[in-house]
Amino acid sequence: MTAVRIPPVLRAQAGGAKALSASGGTVGEVLAAVVEQHPGLRDQIFTADGSLHRFVNVYLNGRDVRYEGELAAPVAEHDTVILLPAMAGGT
Amino acid sequence: MIKTYDELLREARASVSEVSAAEAAALAVQGARVVDVRESPEWEEGHLPGALHISKSYLEQRIEAAVPDRDAPVVLYCAGGIRSLFAAQTLSEMGYTDVVSMIGGFQAWKSEGRPWRTPVVLSQQQKQRYSRHLLIPEVGIEGQARLLDSKVLLIGAGGLGSPAMLYLAAAGVGTLGIVDFDTVDLSNLQRQIVHTTERVGRRKTESAAETIRALNPDVTVVPHEEMLTDENVERLIAGYDVILDGTDTFETRYTLNDAAVRAGIPVVHASVFRFEGQLSVFRPFDGPCYRCLYPTPPPPELAPGCSVAGVLGVVPGVMGMLQATEAIKLLLGIGDSLAGRLLIYDALDGTFQEVQLRRDPDCPACGQAVLAARVSA
Numbered sequence: 001m002t003a004v005r006i007p008p009v010l011r012a013q014a015g016g017a018k019a020l021s022a023s024g025g026t027v028g029e030v031l032a033a034v035v036e037q038h039p040g041l042r043d044q045i046f047t048a049d050g051s052l053h054r055f056v057n058v059y060l061n062g063r064d065v066r067y068e069g070e071l072a073a074p075v076a077e078h079d080t081v082i083l084l085p086a087m088a089g090g091t
Numbered sequence: 092m093i094k095t096y097d098e099l100l101r102e103a104r105a106s107v108s109e110v111s112a113a114e115a116a117a118l119a120v121q122g123a124r125v126v127d128v129r130e131s132p133e134w135e136e137g138h139l140p141g142a143l144h145i146s147k148s149y150l151e152q153r154i155e156a157a158v159p160d161r162d163a164p165v166v167l168y169c170a171g172g173i174r175s176l177f178a179a180q181t182l183s184e185m186g187y188t189d190v191v192s193m194i195g196g197f198q199a200w201k202s203e204g205r206p207w208r209t210p211v212v213l214s215q216q217q218k219q220r221y222s223r224h225l226l227i228p229e230v231g232i233e234g235q236a237r238l239l240d241s242k243v244l245l246i247g248a249g250g251l252g253s254p255a256m257l258y259l260a261a262a263g264v265g266t267l268g269i270v271d272f273d274t275v276d277l278s279n280l281q282r283q284i285v286h287t288t289e290r291v292g293r294r295k296t297e298s299a300a301e302t303i304r305a306l307n308p309d310v311t312v313v314p315h316e317e318m319l320t321d322e323n324v325e326r327l328i329a330g331y332d333v334i335l336d337g338t339d340t341f342e343t344r345y346t347l348n349d350a351a352v353r354a355g356i357p358v359v360h361a362s363v364f365r366f367e368g369q370l371s372v373f374r375p376f377d378g379p380c381y382r383c384l385y386p387t388p389p390p391p392e393l394a395p396g397c398s399v400a401g402v403l404g405v406v407p408g409v410m411g412m413l414q415a416t417e418a419i420k421l422l423l424g425i426g427d428s429l430a431g432r433l434l435i436y437d438a439l440d441g442t443f444q445e446v447q448l449r450r451d452p453d454c455p456a457c458g459q460a461v462l463a464a465r466v467s468a
Contacts, residue, residue, distance in 0.1 A: 005444075008202050008364055008365050008366065008367050009393055009400075010393075011362060011397075023322050032336075033325065038161070040209070044393060046452065047261065053373040054385075054386045054387045055385060055388060055389035055393070055394075056389070056392075057385070057444040057446075058385070059447075062373065062444075062445060062446045062447055063446070063447050064187075064446070064447065064449055066449075066451075067449050070171070074147070081447060082435075083246070084369075084395055084433075084446070085363040085364075085389050086384075086385040086388060086389055086393065086394055086397070087363065087364045087367070087369055087394060088339060088340055088341050088344070088362060088388075088394045088396050089250075089335045089339060089362055089363045089364050089395075089397040089400065089402060089407075090247055090249060090250060090251045090252075090336070090338050090339045090362055090363065090396075090397070090407070091247050091249025091250050091251070091252075091278075091283070091362065091396070091397060091398075091407075
C-alpha cells in the first residue's frame with residue numbers, strides 16, 4: 001500500500017482524511033484507487049480526459065511526477081505520494 | 092622559572108616560522124586564512140583584505156570556530172610582528188600545525204605599498220544593538236554592514252509580512268519597502284502583529300512604518316500605498332535586493348513572479364491555508380520560479396484566501412519568520428537557500444515536509460526560450 005497525503009483543501013472530499021492508503025503499480029493507478037474510495041476527489045485531481053490538473057502537483061517520494069513519467073511513474077510498496085495544490089493565502 | 096620578555100621573545104622566534112609580507116600575500120592567494128590579532132581600534136584603522144579579526148586576547152576562545160581545521164594554513168599578523176609571534180605559539184600549543192607569523196606586521200605590509208582596506212565601522216549604539224549578530228562568524232561586522240545596506244520589498248503588510256518585517260527591521264535591514272493599499276481592520280489583529288488596536292482604520296503602510304521606526308531607527312521604511320499590478324510592478328520592485336511575497340491572490344503572485352524573473356530579483360515565497368503553510372525561494376534562472384511550480388492557478392473554490400477559509404494566526408507568523416530567515420540568508424550569501432525546494436509546514440501534525448522543485452524548461456516566465464531571448468538581447 002502507498003500512503004497518499006491529502007492536502008487540507010481537499011480533505012472535505014476525502015471524508016476528512018489527512019492521508020489515504022491505496023495500492024497500484026503506478027502513480028495513475030494509486031490515484032485511481034484514491035478517487036475510487038472518495039469519488040468527490042476525482043474532479044479536483046483529474047481533468048475530464050483523465051490527466052492531472054496543472055494546478056495540483058503530485059510528488060512521489062518528494063519528486064515532482066511531471067518529471068518522473070507523470071501518471072505512468074512506477075510506485076513501489078512503501079512509497080509516499082503527496083498531493084499539493086497551490087495556496088493563495090498570505091494575509 | 093621566571094622568564095624575561097627577551098627570553099620569551101627568543102623562544103617564540105625559535106619555535107615559530109616567520110614570513111615576509113610578500114610571502115604572506117602569496118600564502119593568502121593560495122588559500123591560507125589570514126588572521127589579524129590586533130585590538131579592535133587598530134583593526135578599524137585598516138587591515139589586510141580578506142583578513143579575519145580575532146584580537147590576541149580572544150584567540151584561544153575564537154580560533155576553533157573560525158578555523159576548525161587544525162592543519163589549515165594560517166598567517167597571523169599584528170602591528171609590528173611581535174604579538175603575532177606569541178599568538179602563533181599559542182596556536183601551536185592548541186595543535187595548529189601550519190601557522191606562520193608575518194614579519195613587520197601591518198606596518199611593513201603598508202609601507203611596502205600593499206593593498207589594505209578600512210573596515211566598516213558601526214556606531215557604538217549599533218555595536219550594542221547588533222551584538223548578537225556580531226558574535227556569529229557568518230554575520231559579523233561585514234555581514235551586519237551588508238544588512239544595513241540592503242533593501243527588501245515586502246508585498247503585503249499582513250499575516251506573512253508583519254512578522255517578516257519585524258524581524259528584518261530588528262536585524263537591521265536598512266531599507267524596507269512595503270506595498271499595501273489596505274487599512275487596518277480589527278479582524279487583522281489576530282495575526283498581523285505589526286499593527287495595533289488603536290490603529291484600526293489607519294493605512295497599513297503607515298501603521299507598519301510607525302512600529303518599525305519604534306523598533307529600529309536604523310531602518311528606512313519606504314511605503315508604497317498602492318495595489319501591485321502589471322502596470323506598476325516594474326517600478327515598485329526596481330532597486331530591491333530581495334522580495335518577500337506575502338500576498339493573498341494568485342493574480343498578484345503571478346504578476347510579481349514574472350516581473351521579478353525579468354528583473355532578476357529573488358522572491359521568498361510563502362502561502363498559508365488554515366493550519367498549513369508552503370515556503371520556497373525563487374531565484375531567477377538559477378532555480379524554478381512560481382510558474383514552474385504552479386503553471387496555472389486553481390479554480391477559486393480550491394484556493395480560498397484567508398478571509399474566506401480562515402487561518403490559525405500563528406501559522407502565517409511561522410511562515411513569515413521563515414521568509415525573513417531566507418531573506419537574510421540571501422542578503423548575506425550564507426547557507427543553503429530553499430531555492431529548488433518547497434517546505435510544507437503542517438501545524439496540526441507538527442511536521443515539516445520537503446519536496447524537490449524543478450525548473451520547467453517550457454516555463455513561459457523563465458524557460459529555455461525566455462533564457463535564449465535574454466542571452467541574445
